Amino acid sequence: MTRPVRLPFVAAAALAAALVPAASAPAQPRAAYQIAGTNQTFARLQDAVNAIGNGSGTIVIPAGRFADCAVQTGGTIAYIAEVPGQSVLDGVACEGKAALVLRGREARVEGLVFANIRVPDWNGAGIRLEQGNLVVSQSWFRDSQQGILSANDPAGSITVDKSTFTRLGTCEGPGGCAHSLYLGEYGTVTITRSRFEAGRGGHYVKSRAAQIAVLGCSFDDSAGRGTNYMIDLPGGASGRIANNWFVQGTNKENHSAFITVAPEGRQHSSAGLVIEGNDARFAPGVEWPSTFVANWTDDPVQIGQNRLAANLKRNDRR
Numbered sequence: 001m002t003r004p005v006r007l008p009f010v011a012a013a014a015l016a017a018a019l020v021p022a023a024s025a026p027a028q029p030r031a032a033y034q035i036a037g038t039n040q041t042f043a044r045l046q047d048a049v050n051a052i053g054n055g056s057g058t059i060v061i062p063a064g065r066f067a068d069c070a071v072q073t074g075g076t077i078a079y080i081a082e083v084p085g086q087s088v089l090d091g092v093a094c095e096g097k098a099a100l101v102l103r104g105r106e107a108r109v110e111g112l113v114f115a116n117i118r119v120p121d122w123n124g125a126g127i128r129l130e131q132g133n134l135v136v137s138q139s140w141f142r143d144s145q146q147g148i149l150s151a152n153d154p155a156g157s158i159t160v161d162k163s164t165f166t167r168l169g170t171c172e173g174p175g176g177c178a179h180s181l182y183l184g185e186y187g188t189v190t191i192t193r194s195r196f197e198a199g200r201g202g203h204y205v206k207s208r209a210a211q212i213a214v215l216g217c218s219f220d221d222s223a224g225r226g227t228n229y230m231i232d233l234p235g236g237a238s239g240r241i242a243n244n245w246f247v248q249g250t251n252k253e254n255h256s257a258f259i260t261v262a263p264e265g266r267q268h269s270s271a272g273l274v275i276e277g278n279d280a281r282f283a284p285g286v287e288w289p290s291t292f293v294a295n296w297t298d299d300p301v302q303i304g305q306n307r308l309a310a311n312l313k314r315n316d317r318r
């Protein structure tokens with residue numbers, strides 16, 4: 001089978017918004033998941049994953065809305081939408097965790113929509129990454145408790161590019177907050193050209209990785225409800241946060257900072273963290289002061305030139 005055609009990110013997002021209503025709709029009665037390059041098709045996503053097993057393969061997901069999920073326990077698997085923005089995994093979580101539960105060698109996700117994932121422990125996610133490398137591109141995570149949630153894999157890497165995170169996060173559960181993107185102790189995390197918007201609690205990005213890059217993204221909190229920080233590095237990190245656009249909204253649980261460094265204690269040095277070229281402002285109606293970078297350590301975070309709104313302090317030591 002030929003490789004699915006990619007749409008530009010903006011076009012894919014617009015198409016997804018037009019084709020996928022906010023409310024959950026009945027799932028398509030049957031799917032024809034195909035393993036690329038073969039004649040194998042499956043009615044269940046799990047059967048396609050099992051057919052690849054500990055090997056390598058690409059699963060092409062057709063257009064439609066599917067009440068389906070899968071667990072990957074080995075191998076290297078790519079999950080690719082036949083048409084970006086039109087393949088929706090809706091409302092079903094495997095193992096009470098996520099639409100895709102990943103603990104193989106590697107996984108790649110391209111062009112999929114993850115919607116309406118909720119579970120009793122308030123951690124329902126589009127993707128639960130338990131080990132291995134992950135690459136996500138041109139995907140949309142919306143109206144769930146979390147977008148992507150990972151465990152710890154210090155040898156692993158996570159890359160998110162050209163993806164959108166909408167109406168995610170919650171602090172309603174008894175175990176603490178869920179977030180739009182919550183990544184554990186991974187070796188490296190790279191987030192590029194992605195959009196975070198209209199959060200429903202928690203942080204937009206929370207990462208415990210030792211190395212992080214957040215580049216060319218937008219964080220639009222103007223329609224957020226009960227949200228906290230834009231980027232939270234709870235144990236500190238090195239890397240680069242650059243050329244992003246931030247807007248803090250009016251409905252905050254915590255409006256004291258946009259970016260935090262080691263608020264839960266210093267696990268990693270932040271001496272190599274560079275924050276530059278960003279644009280940070282407030283939504284209309286916000287009158288309180290805030291801090292762009294709040295640092296709980298004495299590590300010399302390198303804060304370069306950033307365009308900051310009036311009433312937004314450049315940095316402080318907490």
